[in-house]
Amino acid sequence: MTSSSTTDFTSTDDDTGSTVDLRDPGELLAALPHLLGFEPVESLILIGHRGEGGKRIGNVVRADLPEPGGEVALAQRLLDPVAQDSVAVTAAVVGRRRPGASVPPSGSAVAAVGEVFARRGLPLVHALWAPEIRAGAPWRCYEDACCSGHLPDPQGTVMAAITTHAGLVTHASRAAMARQLDPVDPEVLTRRTALLRRRAAHGRQDDEAAFRRGRAAIRTALARTRDGTFTVSDTEVVELAAALAVPSVRDACLATALPAGGALALVAERLWLRLTRHTPAPERAQPATLLAYSAYVRGEGAFAGMALEVARESDPEHLLAQLLSQALDHGLPPETIAGLARTCDVEPIWEHGEAGTPEQSAN
Missing domain, CATH: 3.40.140.10 (Cytidine Deaminase, domain 2)
Incomplete structure (x- = not known):
C-alpha cells in the first residue's frame, strides 16, 4: 500500500x-x-x-x-x-x-x-x-x-x-x-548482474523458440523444487531470469498459482521466493511479482504487498507489479485477481491434474 x-x-x-x-x-x-x-x-x-x-x-x-x-x-x-x-x-x-x-x-x-x-x-x-x-x-x-x-x-x-x-x-x-525476502550477499548479486548484462548484450527474444526454451527451463526448475534438488547457482539464476524476461513465459507462470494454495502452487511459490532473494535488480522484479500474485490469490495480502514493494523497488516501471499494487490498495478479492491467470491465452507451464512431474513433458 x-x-x-x-x-x-x-x-x-x-x-x-x-x-x-x-x-x-x-x-x-x-x-x-x-x-x-x-x-x-x-x-x-x-x-x-x-x-x-x-x-x-x-x-x-x-x-x-x-x-x-x-x-x-x-x-x-x-x-x-x-x-x-x-x-x-x-x-x-x-x-x-x-x-x-x-x-x-x-x-x-x-x-x-x-x-x-x-x-x-x-x-x-x-x-x-x-x-x-x-x-x-x-x-x-x-x-x-x-x-x-x-x-x-x-x-x-x-x-x-x-x-x-x-x-x-x-x-x-x-x-x-x-525478512524472507532479504536478498543474498551483494557480491553474489553483483556477479550475477554482470552475467545477465553479458547475456543481454546478445539481444532479447520473444518468439516461439524463446517461449519453448523458457518454458522448459521453468518446468525443470519447478520439478527440482518439488523434489528438493533445486540449487541456486549463477547458471540457474541467469537462465531463469532470461526465461522470465520473455513476457509470454512470465504470463504463463501466473497459472502456476492456481488452484490457490494447492500443492503445485506452493511448489511454484517456493521457487519464486528463492529467485526473488537470489536475482539482482531489475530482473528481481519478475519472480517477486509472481510471488506476490501467488500470495495474493491465496489470500495472504500482507506478504503479497511486501513482495510487490520489492518488485517495484527493483523495477519501478514493472506494469504487472503496478497493477497488482493498485488491486491490493482497493481490496479486490483474490478470486477476481485469479482471473488474470484464467484468461491468459498462452500455453501453461503445466496442466492442472498433470499426472507426472513437470519435467516429464518439458520438451
Whole structure:
C-alpha cells in the first residue's frame, strides 16, 4: 500500500469449511496473528463481515496506529479495502496503554473508523482492544468496560489449526515475515548482474523458440523444487531470469498459482521466493511479482504487498507489479485477481491434474 504508514491487507478463504466465531471477542483477537500471518503490535486491525447476516470474516486490513490528527485520513484510506463484499466491520486495536491510563488507547482512531465507515453504510459493530496477542492477555471493549476477559492461547484457535493444516507459517512479527525476502550477499548479486548484462548484450527474444526454451527451463526448475534438488547457482539464476524476461513465459507462470494454495502452487511459490532473494535488480522484479500474485490469490495480502514493494523497488516501471499494487490498495478479492491467470491465452507451464512431474513433458 502506498502510504506514510505500513498497511497490510488479507482476505480469508470462504471455502475452508471452518468457522471463526465472530461473537467471541477473545477468540477473534487470538486469531489475528493467523489471519494476518504475523503477530501485530501497535496496530489498528479492521475485520470485514461478509455473507448473510455478516457471519463470515471478509477482508482484514492492518495499519500502524496513526499519529494524533491522522485518524480520519487513516480511516478513509482503509475504507475501500474493507468495504469489498463487507456488510459491517469490527475494529481491533493492539497496543499498550500509556502509563496511568485507564481506557484503551487510540479511541479517536476507532471513532474515526465508525464515522467514516457509517457514511458508506458499513456499521462498526464491535471495537476491541488488547495490549498484545498472547495467552492470558487482558482484552476489553471500547464502549462497555464490563465487556472484557483474557485471551485464550492463540495457538489453540480454529485459525491456528487451519493455518497449520495448510502448511502456512505465522511469523513472530511483520519484520520477520519481510525478512524472507532479504536478498543474498551483494557480491553474489553483483556477479550475477554482470552475467545477465553479458547475456543481454546478445539481444532479447520473444518468439516461439524463446517461449519453448523458457518454458522448459521453468518446468525443470519447478520439478527440482518439488523434489528438493533445486540449487541456486549463477547458471540457474541467469537462465531463469532470461526465461522470465520473455513476457509470454512470465504470463504463463501466473497459472502456476492456481488452484490457490494447492500443492503445485506452493511448489511454484517456493521457487519464486528463492529467485526473488537470489536475482539482482531489475530482473528481481519478475519472480517477486509472481510471488506476490501467488500470495495474493491465496489470500495472504500482507506478504503479497511486501513482495510487490520489492518488485517495484527493483523495477519501478514493472506494469504487472503496478497493477497488482493498485488491486491490493482497493481490496479486490483474490478470486477476481485469479482471473488474470484464467484468461491468459498462452500455453501453461503445466496442466492442472498433470499426472507426472513437470519435467516429464518439458520438451
